[in-house]
Amino acid sequence: MSSILFVALPLLFGFATPILSKFGKNGVAYTSTLMQLFLLALAVSLLMTTSSYVEIISIAPPLGISFVLNSASLFFVLLFTLLMMLFSFYYLIHRKTDAYKDETKFFILLNMLLAAAIGLVLSSDIFNIYVFFEIAGISAYILSAYKKTPSALEAGLKYLLTGAVASVFLVFAIALIYINIGSLNLAIISQGFETLPYNVKVLISIFLLIGFGFKVEIFPLNFWVTDVYQGSSSLVNTLFSGIVVKAYLFVFFHILYLFLPSGEFSVFLIYLGAVSMLVAEIAGLRQTNLKRLFAYSSLGQVALIFTAFAMQNADAVQAALFIVLAHSVAKFIIFLAITSIYREHKSFDITTLKELNSPFLRAIMLIAMLSLLGIPLFAGFIGKFLVLKSLAVEGMFMVLAIIIIGSLIEAVYYFKLAGFMFEKGEKRELLKISLGEKTLFGLLALALIIIGIVPMTISGFLLDAGSVMLDAKSYVTMLVGG
């Protein structure tokens, strides 16, 4: 039953929040954080008990709702609950000084977002995926426009417009699937997809690619991303780059592996990912706003993950999961650090880093940037190295070259930022950082370094998760029987 809890508990808390807030103003934030901690403990206990965990909850397989919790989805559930818990924790630390105006609404949205992201990952029914796709979307639009300043509202509007167009194409794809196969269950669709006429297959694939393409931020459907990141508060951006896009990426490739296990589209998708990365990094070069710059960096990293997933072999998927983990943690550090800097400096311009007087924040941001860049001894290196290795094994040297060029361009702007941070010159007075914040940042940075030095700690689990994610056959037999 535990896999239902991951979706039901946050949803329940989301809806119960208005009632909880009647009992006291402080109740909402603390109970939500405790609930997220409980979910995290539950996920960790599932991880500990069995090495390859499989749980299916279903109500009459051909018709009903079914959730599948295997090691691939467990990895994402762990990541999302951990990040959301740490996010609430960071919010609680600064609650006294810059609490959001309407905290109850804020926590409703956070819990809905968590429920929807986990639901996307667990669900094995394409219509449920659509519903969670929309719930995650709606919470993200509101979080984006939450501050109600002109730029926040503009970001929310752009996010919502692209999301609405994406959902039209997704519904179209689902309608075509149901008309031709007569089922919404991913396993049954997976069995029937191969026998469809070629042009129907292509049409469904194109609609799915457009529908998810907006959400997984792939070129040329990613024009909205940087505006959304720049307009939203940097606090909320941690969720966009850490949770929302990762959930959509997982679902997109989960569906792709089930529908087209032979990899008919994969070469096209690999090139699409590589080109997206190059375009994002080149555009990132001349940015002067910290939020916008790291939005471009997110686009680049997401495109790299996209390329790795698109290769459809176990090593590459393991590499993709490594980058997912490293990127989520690193971006989490960076966007929260930017939030802390903004609280003092009231500016997002990259030159504020020159005046930043906080050795701790500087060190933390440097670690995160080195990890994003893929310098050895940091977590990002392992992922990037494995991607390049599998590209070399496959003989795709063109893509390999594009990715290396992209990384070099990425290095230029990270070193520019690092140069700003360590430049000698006028500094402001020392930026005070509370103990709780230090622990939070310290633990995350430590995680990046530990994974970078001893990747064996998690590589076995990630390899297992990757091969489970790729294995369409056993997924189908698990759900509908041999």
Added chain:
Amino acid sequence: MFEFFNQPEVIKVIVTFGSMLLFFVGLFGLLTRKHIIKIFISIAIMESAVFLIFIGLTFKLDFIAPILDSVNVEASTMNDPIPHAMILTAIVIGMAVLALGVSFAIEYFKLTGKTDIDEMNEMRH
């Protein structure tokens, strides 16, 4: 004279071409209009086209409504209820998203007085 239109094949052709036409009307509006409310209307038209094609192609003319009672016990002569349930859900979600979008547009208009999507460039300076 309208017997011709009662044939299932003719209905399928009309539904397919009609809703595709509607879909492209919406897509055209989405790509060419600049007023934010008109863009929302275009998206609503596209959504309706998808709903129509889905219902139109799964609906069978001689079949009865999917209600099980003492008279209708034969499920094989009933229309498939799943597309209807799905489209109802999708309509509700689509309306919710559009309502949210319009409320954003109103708030934005109150603050800046702009309704043109090309003028929305708070971030570009």
